[in-house]
Amino acid sequence: MIRNQKKHPIADPSPQRLREALEKGGCRFTRQRVAVYQYLASVESHPTAEEVYAAIRPEMPRISLATVYKALDALVVCNLANKLTFSDGPARYDCHDEAHYHLRCVKTGKVCDLPTPFDPDLIDKLDPKLVKSLGERGFHVTGYRLEVLGHFEKT
Numbered sequence: 001m002i003r004n005q006k007k008h009p010i011a012d013p014s015p016q017r018l019r020e021a022l023e024k025g026g027c028r029f030t031r032q033r034v035a036v037y038q039y040l041a042s043v044e045s046h047p048t049a050e051e052v053y054a055a056i057r058p059e060m061p062r063i064s065l066a067t068v069y070k071a072l073d074a075l076v077v078c079n080l081a082n083k084l085t086f087s088d089g090p091a092r093y094d095c096h097d098e099a100h101y102h103l104r105c106v107k108t109g110k111v112c113d114l115p116t117p118f119d120p121d122l123i124d125k126l127d128p129k130l131v132k133s134l135g136e137r138g139f140h141v142t143g144y145r146l147e148v149l150g151h152f153e154k155t
């Protein structure tokens with residue numbers, strides 16, 4: 001596994017650092033949550049909950065899929081992971097903290113990061129009046145997401 005090429009919200013995902021982040025977010029620290037986080041931090045694949053479950057089960061044979069879902073929810077609540085949803089298909093997760101774009105294969109549902117630098121001003125470039133007009137309607141813009149959709153020729 002390639003662990004050093006990733007950017008973690010917590011540079012060193014040691015159990016102690018994870019404990020602090022989980023407790024700060026009002027979530028319980030459990031060994032299962034550590035395992036789920038460490039798996040997410042070790043892969044680039046933006047796995048689904050079922051994929052996380054299949055991957056950590058050999059190490060934790062008694063973990064249930066429901067526990068994996070709860071662990072992922074806790075990590076998302078505590079800003080340790082991101083949940084990526086799409087209209088048809090299971091949610092996928094990553095734990096990259098820096099804002100980034102995604103590529104999604106519409107045939108397989110696979111998601112990966114785009115190497116393109118994130119542009120915090122992209123919304124203003126799309127529509128310079130948008131943030132202000134939404135603000136006038138009581139909507140406070142906190143960010144945006146962008147996914148490039150498509151598929152590989154041979155999938």
Ligand SMILES: [Zn+2]
Binds near residue numbers: 112
């Ligand atoms: Zn990502």
